[in-house]
Amino acid sequence: xxxxxxxxxxxxxxxxxKITLECSQTMGHDKMYWYQQDPGMELHLIHYSxxxxxxxxxxxxxxxxxxxxxxxxxPLTLESARPSHTSQYLCASRENRRRNTEAFFGQGTRLTVV
Amino acid sequence: xxxxxxxxxxxxxxxxxxxxxxxxxxxxTNDYITxxxxxxxxxxxxxxxxxxxKVTNEVAxxxxxxxxxxxxxxxxxxxxxxxxxxxxxxxxxxxxxxIFGTGTRLQVFP
Numbered sequence: 001x002x003x004x005x006x007x008x009x010x011x012x013x014x015x016x017x018k019i020t021l022e023c024s025q026t027m028g029h030d031k032m033y034w035y036q037q038d039p040g041m042e043l044h045l046i047h048y049s050x051x052x053x054x055x056x057x058x059x060x061x062x063x064x065x066x067x068x069x070x071x072x073x074x075p076l077t078l079e080s081a082r083p084s085h086t087s088q089y090l091c092a093s094r095e096n097r098r099r100n101t102e103a104f105f106g107q108g109t110r111l112t113v114v
Numbered sequence: 115x116x117x118x119x120x121x122x123x124x125x126x127x128x129x130x131x132x133x134x135x136x137x138x139x140x141x142x143t144n145d146y147i148t149x150x151x152x153x154x155x156x157x158x159x160x161x162x163x164x165x166x167x168k169v170t171n172e173v174a175x176x177x178x179x180x181x182x183x184x185x186x187x188x189x190x191x192x193x194x195x196x197x198x199x200x201x202x203x204x205x206x207x208x209x210x211x212x213i214f215g216t217g218t219r220l221q222v223f224p
Binding site for chain 2: 031033035039042043045048050058059088090091092094102103104105106107108110
């Protein structure tokens with residue numbers, strides 16, 4: 001059973017607000033990922049991290065930012081939410097010791113910006 | 115990261131065997147082939163991984179020919195609950211990224 005958690009599950013927020021999507025895992029995984037996915041569409045990698053104090057941008061440009069101050073925590077922040085940010089955001093993690101390890105996903109946060 | 119090609123969609127009926135093939139012509143020596151399943155509104159979940167020949171678990175079988183340039187995910191006797199998107203990933207050895215591509219959307223009908 002995966003021990004990776006995302007909060008909130010659903011969020012409806014007004015334009016211009018600052019939001020932080022939380023992602024935590026208790027498996028001690030060094031690698032963590034954020035994906036953005038619209039309904040019925042492709043899963044896009046927007047950020048990833050190798051470990052504490054390392055963050056990289058993914059293949060899809062995103063106005064969001066991430067931080068990795070602790071191994072277990074990888075929050076994603078939008079400084080000023082816009083309707084174009086409406087989407088589902090999925091967080092994942094996998095261990096670093098072996099390259100071909102499986103990734104575990106959280107339940108996702110469905111964000112709606114009105 | 116090895117580029118993969120898989121059908122965009124497939125249809126099947128309950129009780130049938132479904133085979134989804136993934137092409138990965140530039141697979142590297144150290145690369146494993148990994149398949150994930152994603153249900154609507156959920157994150158993908160790992161279903162099977164292999165390096166060569168055949169791998170079987172309680173969910174699926176994975177067939178990999180000797181040249182490893184393709185692989186086939188086999189789902190025996192599918193049910194409605196197998197309706198999902200199936201992703202083939204190759205090339206995780208040499209990269210820390212995890213790119214899923216478009217996947218194959220499987221629709222199972224009663």
